Ligand SMILES: *[C@@H]1O[C@H](CO)[C@@H](O)[C@H](O)[C@H]1NC(C)=O
Ligand SMILES: *[C@@H]1O[C@H](CO)[C@@H](O)[C@H](O)[C@H]1NC(C)=O
């Protein structure tokens with residue numbers, strides 16, 4: 385009985401004539417009311433709020449929109465209110481400006497809702513880009529007369545990035561792996577070994593797994609088919625691994641080195657309890673005994689051999705330690721075509737060399753002033769002489785929107801920069817035909833640059849594809865120290881966390 389009454393009441397409420405709703409449509413120009421003189425106009429809004437809303441256009445194709453809600457002021461001027469206009473300005477790479485006008489379907493009969501509480505409305509619209517600042521302004525219509533102050537309310541809203549629980553449904557985020565659930569589990573097997581399991585993504589096949597305590601204590605690259613598959617790897621560590629952080633960096637085609645990284649924690653592996661047949665009779669134990677004895681023998685041999693190895697290792701390594709600390713830096717001249725994305729490619733690569741290969745990097749971009757003084761040919765010749773290695777960095781990552789300098793700015797970056805790459809290429813070409821000079825040159829391909837370039841003479845140089853050949857590249861650079869200093873063993877260490 386009560387239920388029937390309640391639903392009847394609900395039915396009545398929803399059909400009450402005096403409940404205005406909104407009807408919104410775009411209105412980018414001035415409102416028609418603006419042209420007319422109004423003696424009385426409604427007051428401003430009481431509150432304006434912005435959130436996100438996800439709408440599904442089709443399965444797996446979501447659009448993320450702004451959910452703008454506002455509250456009306458409970459005063460007598462509400463009777464004059466006809467509509468509310470909302471304008472959104474987005475400040476991304478370019479500025480955008482759009483407005484909607486929401487008409488109230490009825491005139492307001494009361495200052496508050498019949499059920500009590502202030503009048504609130506919300507409008508879902510305006511597509512939202514990632515990490516963008518928006519200015520949202522709203523005012524009531526009819527607005528104030530032309531030369532009067534128009535009461536309006538505005539808020540700023542900065543949209544979140546791909547890690548947000550709603551933004552992650554943006555196509556761009558999905559491609560960068562936002563919906564990928566690696567479900568990382570990792571445990572410490574023993575002092576030297578950590579077992580890491582994670583689920584690979586159909587989006588790509590290359591992953592870098594780093595184990596970090598304060599510094600990197602272990603890493604491994606993982607290559608898998610691009611499909612969802614549980615992978616298990618054992619990684620050697622050089623320090624205490626319990627509680628260490630596991631970072632899995634994927635390299636998907638659309639995001640390259642900027643894909644969403646995931647983290648996990650190393651816990652202790654559960655102790656595997658080998659059931660021992662205690663209650664069995666002697667014949668079973670008799671069967672086990674030879675096996676146990678031979679296992680014991682093997683273990684002893686391994687232990688003795690291990691101790692011997694450690695003793696030898698210490699004998700060899702200890703005297704070389706001070707030399708390692710005093711090793712001079714490897715001078716590396718990096719030349720790259722000007723059209724490759726400086727920040728994403730050159731900076732990452734430079735950081736890699738500096739942080740992991742004890743390299744001092746010489747970059748054209750950092751020496752603009754010197755180049756202007758010396759002239760490009762003289763500069764290149766001098767740098768070539770000074771450098772231990774010359775690396776041609778090639779990439780297919782040609783993007784005009786990512787140019788940014790990584791530290792070391794010298795001279796005006798705005799001055800018209802001549803592309804030094806063809807000049808360097810031609811200048812160094814003569815060396816490429818001579819075996820004695822050839823060892824100085826290397827070609828590094830970044831992000832799947834292919835060989836269909838105009839620099840076929842470079843084919844004689846050792847080639848490295850990052851990040852596939854990162855270790856080989858490190859080894860190659862390491863040889864430089866071998867040649868110049870002799871015992872340079874630790875020139876590269878294994879913490880290329882940028883990759
Ligand atoms: C709102 O009202 C104005 C003025 O009456 C009209 O021009 C406009 O088309 C209306 N918009 C919607 C979405 O109904
Ligand atoms: C928009 O925000 C309002 C107020 O926070 C909320 O009541 C409404 O459910 C939201 N709409 C959507 C589609 O998320």
Ligand SMILES: *[C@@H]1O[C@H](CO)[C@@H](O)[C@H](O)[C@H]1NC(C)=O
Pocket residue numbers: 538539540
């Ligand atoms: C919005 O941001 C602009 C520029 O950052 C600032 O000048 C303004 O005060 C902000 N307004 C609000 C309401 O936070």
Ligand SMILES: *[C@@H]1O[C@H](CO)[C@@H](O)[C@H](O)[C@H]1NC(C)=O
Pocket residue numbers: 567569
């Ligand atoms: C993550 O992996 C563990 C171990 O394989 C499994 O028990 C758990 O259900 C997985 N969680 C999710 C969310 O897939």
Ligand SMILES: *[C@@H]1O[C@H](CO)[C@@H](O)[C@H](O)[C@H]1NC(C)=O
Pocket residue numbers: 569570571579580581616
């Ligand atoms: C990883 O997977 C293997 C094989 O499925 C399993 O035996 C092991 O317990 C897992 N380890 C962790 C740390 O999840």
Ligand SMILES: *[C@@H]1O[C@H](CO)[C@@H](O)[C@H](O)[C@H]1NC(C)=O
Pocket residue numbers: 587588609610611637
């Ligand atoms: C893996 O992805 C690449 C590029 O997206 C595609 O060309 C290839 O066919 C995919 N391989 C598999 C096994 O899905």
